Amino acid sequence: MGEPSGAASRFPGTGHHPGLWCPVFLLALRHKAIRLSASGNDGGKLSRLLNESTTNPGVYAVATVMLSLHLGCLGVFYTGVSTPAIVVLVIMYFGRGLGITAGYHRLLAHRSFKTGRVVQFGFALAGCLAMEGGPLWWVSHHRSHHRDTETDKDIHSPKTQGFWKSHMGWMMTNDAFKESGTNTRDLYRFPELKFLQRNYIWIVLLQIAGLYALGAGLDVLNPEWGTSGAQLVVWGFFISTVMLWHATFMVNSVCHTWGSRDYDTDDASTNNMFVGIVALGEGWHNNHHQFPLSARHGLRWWQFDLTWLVLRAMSRVGLVSDLRLPKSREVRT
Ligand SMILES: [Zn+2]
Ligand SMILES: [Zn+2]
Numbered sequence: 001m002g003e004p005s006g007a008a009s010r011f012p013g014t015g016h017h018p019g020l021w022c023p024v025f026l027l028a029l030r031h032k033a034i035r036l037s038a039s040g041n042d043g044g045k046l047s048r049l050l051n052e053s054t055t056n057p058g059v060y061a062v063a064t065v066m067l068s069l070h071l072g073c074l075g076v077f078y079t080g081v082s083t084p085a086i087v088v089l090v091i092m093y094f095g096r097g098l099g100i101t102a103g104y105h106r107l108l109a110h111r112s113f114k115t116g117r118v119v120q121f122g123f124a125l126a127g128c129l130a131m132e133g134g135p136l137w138w139v140s141h142h143r144s145h146h147r148d149t150e151t152d153k154d155i156h157s158p159k160t161q162g163f164w165k166s167h168m169g170w171m172m173t174n175d176a177f178k179e180s181g182t183n184t185r186d187l188y189r190f191p192e193l194k195f196l197q198r199n200y201i202w203i204v205l206l207q208i209a210g211l212y213a214l215g216a217g218l219d220v221l222n223p224e225w226g227t228s229g230a231q232l233v234v235w236g237f238f239i240s241t242v243m244l245w246h247a248t249f250m251v252n253s254v255c256h257t258w259g260s261r262d263y264d265t266d267d268a269s270t271n272n273m274f275v276g277i278v279a280l281g282e283g284w285h286n287n288h289h290q291f292p293l294s295a296r297h298g299l300r301w302w303q304f305d306l307t308w309l310v311l312r313a314m315s316r317v318g319l320v321s322d323l324r325l326p327k328s329r330e331v332r333t
Contacts, residue, residue, distance in 0.1 A: 056174045063172045069131075069245075072238035079231035084218055088211070088232050092129075092240040094280070094306075099126025100138075100248055101280045101307040108187060109139045112295035113311060114322040121192045129207050131241050132248060134197035136187060140179040145252075146292055147183075149267040156252040159268050167253035168245070211236045247279040255285035262299075262332050263290035271303070281305030291330075295323040299331050 079085075103123025106112040115123075124135045132138055141155075148154040155175045158166035170176055187193050196203065215232030218225060250272075259270030263286055275283025276298060282288070284297040284305060291299075298305030314320045 054174075056177050058177050059172050059174065062176070066168065066172070069238055069242055072234065073242055075230065075234040075238060079228060079234045080226065081235070082226040082231060084215075084225055084227045085231050085235040088214070088236040089240050092236045093244055096126050096130035096240070097244055097247070097280050098307060098310060099123055099128070100130050100132060100244070101282050102311055103127040104132070104135055104138045105142065105282065106295055106307065106311070108135055108193075109142045110293055112293055112324045113315070113320050115320040117190070117192070119314075119319055120190070121196075124193055124196050125203070128196050128200050128203050130244055130248075131204050132245070134200040135193050136181055136184050136197045137179065139187065140181050140184045141176075143183045144179065146289075149269070149289065150256070157268075158253050158256050163253055163257060166256065167249045208233055208237050243278075247275070248282070250275045251279055251282045251285055255283055259283075259286070261286045263287065265289045273303075277304055281307040291326040293324050294326050296325055299326070300333060 103120075104127040107115065107120060107123055108127075127135055127138070133141075145154055145156065150157045150159045152160055154160060155173070156166045156170045161170065165173075211232045212229035214229075215227050216229035218227045218232075219229070254275050255270050255272050256268045257270070259272035259275075261270055265286060267289055269286040269289040271286045272283045275285070277283070281297050281304065284299065284303050287299050287303070288294070288297045295311055296305060296308040297303075298308060311320055311323060315323055
């Protein structure tokens, strides 16, 4: 890999670069450079390029992965669709979406509620499967967003960076690889989170293999359902992940550009109903910037917040507790 920003860019204790999305690709390049160099060819030049490049090689890896997943959705023309494929799509969208919204965001980044280590690990694992980066990397960037909102340091502000960069371009810049992780030290006491950060790529790959095996198994057991391994990978991974990506990305881009504002916050955050629905409640982003510690983002009765409804149901059966809410006199109704 490219040793992009030195030791400071790593999350202590994980031994892994936070934004390392495609280690195989980078390791292959490095291996080729060493091999060519040893044989007297210009591998040294390739090696120097990897070391001295002003663009972090991880940027190319992220761009390649993002493009590949979008193109992978076209596989639907080859695999077709079936009822099990749609069921898997829905489960993967909502299950992994809650991993991001309830797990990465409201639990790990903001500590909006309390829960045990097992449930926390379950949420974080579901977040990992959504392929939005490991938990420590995601939380670090998100906390920076709240600290530096709409300043030059906010690398996904549409006001300072432009809409496209705030939506997904920021992950394809060197800045995405520079988080030191110093703002996530409170999470280092959980070795299971470091494990997820370190093994994030392999967890994602295992998920793809699992979907393929499920589809192939169903094809053997019930061929009349018309499913296949490739079909479940296309619907359960490619399409589901790309949909979830853009739902999440819109919180950064759309919800700092279009929508209404219930609170006069020191930023451009907005409440956007469309994003509120597709991002499972995260689109009530102006409310969130006003009350970042609240476990509930949709504060008016009509502001649908699926993540809040799930958390409230989980609290009733004792899986989570101490759901934090703003004081009622502070909330506009
Ligand atoms: Zn924001
Ligand atoms: Zn937040």
